[in-house]
Amino acid sequence: MWKRAMTGAIVLFLVGAAAYASFFIAPEEKTMHVLQRIFYFHAAAAWAGMTAFSVCFVANLLYVWRRSEKWDSLGVSSAEVGLAFITVVLITGPIWAKPAWGIYWTWDARLTSTFVLWLLYISYLLLRTLIEEPDRRALLSALFGIFSFIDVPIVFGAIRWWRTQHPAPVIMGGPGSGLEPTMRKVFFFSVLALHALMVFLIAERYRLEKLRTDVEVLRREAEAI
Amino acid sequence: MSLLSNTGALLGKELRTEFRSRELLTTTIVFILIVIVLFSFTFDPTSDESRRFAPGLLWLAFLFASSLMLQPCFLREQHNDTLSALRLSVSDPFAIFLAKLAANTLFLLLTELLLLPLFAVMYNVPVVPVLHWLVLVFFLASFGISIAGTSLSAISAQARMRELLLPLLMLPLLTPILVASTEVTKSLFDRAPFVQWKGIGFLAVFDVVFLTALWLFGEYLLEE
Amino acid sequence: MSLLSNTGALLGKELRTEFRSRELLTTTIVFILIVIVLFSFTFDPTSDESRRFAPGLLWLAFLFASSLMLQPCFLREQHNDTLSALRLSVSDPFAIFLAKLAANTLFLLLTELLLLPLFAVMYNVPVVPVLHWLVLVFFLASFGISIAGTSLSAISAQARMRELLLPLLMLPLLTPILVASTEVTKSLFDRAPFVQWKGIGFLAVFDVVFLTALWLFGEYLLEE
């Protein structure tokens, strides 16, 4: 209990520090001024979300291979947390887009693929509610999760393969791209903070799922007697 | 009297099977979203075009979704030959249609109302001032779609190739509804909203004609 | 060896059930035409817009039709529990997928080729000079659609709300295919046609990735 509270406090502190850094430490950007500061959360949340989906992908693979309930629980947990982060991206994006491009939304490859990613993981969670038998639900949703992961590299590649309204990559974007060093440090710090938050949320969600399945098993055993 | 009580009992059953799991609405809404995304993405309309196309797109997506949703309406009755059981138990077979019609209309109406806020935000249109008109259009259109969908579902359930058949029969038949409700919605979403009476009248007439046809010929649709 | 002979036997069965009545192709084509007409009706695009939208529209209509067509693929096997019979008889369950995959690809390819002349006339595009490229794109896209559709049909057949589920799962997953094939088709229909290698490469990679996934995980899809 203590350990959990402590971890929670540390994670909160990290996220707070990242917020502080992005507002007060990072230098002002020339064309977009204070608005650009949303970038540290926008991109970092996207990275954290995609990492969460990668965790989901690995958990799905492991479930199919080992058939142990815990991988199924990890699968749902990480899908839900990833979905939350992508939702943040889908909210911060338009907030930034309105002043930057003059519109909230446009259907370019990056934006659409991100939205499709969001829909895919909603479908993943929806599919789970549509199959009653626990084993089959776990197996079939794991398989669907494996298939839907294909959209993650596409979201990542969208701004690299197609010409988009969305800005081209500044990190890992090849020669000519890049960030000012302080910006870079702040950015990586907020990436770290949001990843910590993501891991913490997944762990908490996983505990909850585990409790739920334990209760289920107890209930079944009570019925069997 | 017995028509009403039968319809009531059957409506209870329809709602129970449809809403036993509350995911039905979610699924439909996600489906409609997907259709909207696909359309927008493929055509990549300019923001001006996209505003012009919005009401049409909404109705088109909605029509697709209904043509899928209404499909199992009678198909479900074939699985254990429950349609025969109903025909054996009910005194007026029209009750079977009425119940399905009511359940479908209710369901479609609910979906539309749930989609409305989302749509309002996405295309930035003010819906509150014209809400009552919108509800009227939604009702007239959903009712028309349900009548056609329910009757055609009875036909397509008996044919082979059931999967494609309902959309195939239903979509062309409902083009008038699609066009009329798109026009009315467009006028309501206009910068200076107005009520397009012609469209509303058209929808009403369409509904009455179809309902009469169903009432007259419905019974034959159920025959073996 | 036994994988191939099993696949052959199953393919025969698939083709026989699908084509026993030759209406299937007609129905699909009519459905696609209806979607195209409905679209033009609702949006009333200018002739310039309509030319710009044509390839996207074709692929979109095609994708919708496939998501309906592929639905019964595994549903049909549930009716008399024939899927169990296949699992009992076949030595490698991958054969079941391979046969369905081949049948579906063949069917989709055929539909596309039959639609092509119509499309060429409707939008006045010269198809003959780029026919071989078109066939390549059609093949790559149909194959990708079939792989995803076949696998997801195995999933959706085992869940509730099967009617909406396959399109729901399949359409978002296939957006990349939709985009890539639309782009390639656009470039081929250009006034100065050219081959967009990036799109073709993308389709090929997509197909290979999905086929590998199906090969690795297909057998689990069939487990009870």
Place this chain on the structure above:
Amino acid sequence: MTPPAFSLVGLRFENIDKRYGGLLALRAVSLTIQPGECVVLAGRNGSGKTTLLRIAARLARPSRGTMSFSGQFSGEEAAAIRPGFVAHATMVYDELTAEENLLLFSRLQNVPQPGNRVEALLHEVGLSDRRSSLVRTFSRGMRQRVAIARALLHEPSVLLLDEPATGLDPQGVSWLAEAIRRLRDSGRTILMSLHGESEISSLGTRAIRLDAGSVAADTRTGATFRSILTFADA
């Protein structure tokens, strides 16, 4: 009970043909079944028993000839007669529970006090403790029990049973035989298809054998009765 308007109803088949495409499933079948008879319909697989029963239930139209209910009532009243029917298919909803199914059909047939009636029937067919499971999860015998319960709900004046004992365990068969005996003794008209001799066939007061769609034998006497069921005469 309101719905079984008449308890004395006979069946009259006049010169009935039923054609499926090129196949003649029934050929010139003429039969008169008196009110209160308990008729056993025998015959080889594919001889037309199910087809005849579906026509009797008015679920299928004969290609030629007519089927009518006979008794002391007007044509309009005859239209209100609702036979109880146990078919090959269960005729209940897989996605509803046993109780919901029975309640639905009692409401549709205006059974008085549906709650009590359903309660009693569920107990009788031995499904009380599974009443709130979806029928989809039932075993074959349990489904058949629900199907029988549905047919008996409104205590019909005409009972049409197509191989009603299918899938029932020995206790189930005994219970069913008892139920049929009770209905027969209360004057209900019963037409049931059966294969071979059994506890249930011994309840019959008349045996008819169909052969390739025509009536091949028809008797009320004990000795030929047995031979019709076992095909010993053929």
Place this chain on the structure above:
Amino acid sequence: MTPPAFSLVGLRFENIDKRYGGLLALRAVSLTIQPGECVVLAGRNGSGKTTLLRIAARLARPSRGTMSFSGQFSGEEAAAIRPGFVAHATMVYDELTAEENLLLFSRLQNVPQPGNRVEALLHEVGLSDRRSSLVRTFSRGMRQRVAIARALLHEPSVLLLDEPATGLDPQGVSWLAEAIRRLRDSGRTILMSLHGESEISSLGTRAIRLDAGSVAADTRTGATFRSILTFADA
């Protein structure tokens, strides 16, 4: 015949549970069936017979415990054993003809000379003259005949029959009994669920009764054998 790699195959169920949601359909079932035994599985409706048979066919996974084939062969060879299975569902395609169905499944199971084999079987089950009708148009008994034919196609070394006589007319039952006797005498292992006593139950060499998912009785001796089928002991 190539496919029945081994004619001597036993079945071993070890401590099997099968759970459907909250319901325990099988509880700690342990059974060893020797090669060549002909076991009759009895039990009330819903006692778990079908579930056990589906696990034996490897169509369902037990929630706990293991099912395996025993005999003188490697694990890999065991995976190639394909039991013949007659289930509640017909397991054939409605939209194919009887002949097409049987040909398809003979090809899938590498039956040598499929044409002849199918021809002979169709004749045996009495469907020669309906061979090119779609199964969809068949009567219940005709469907059951096709289902049985499908299961016997490759002369399987293990035969799993779930109420195989359902819907068959008396001649059909006699034919089936004869077929089962022949297979039993040639050393095939047979596990079949049946209700009550019949021509077919008398072929059994061992009777097992399930009760609410557990083995309640198991015998090879004649006197108790009968009482297990009729529940006279319970």
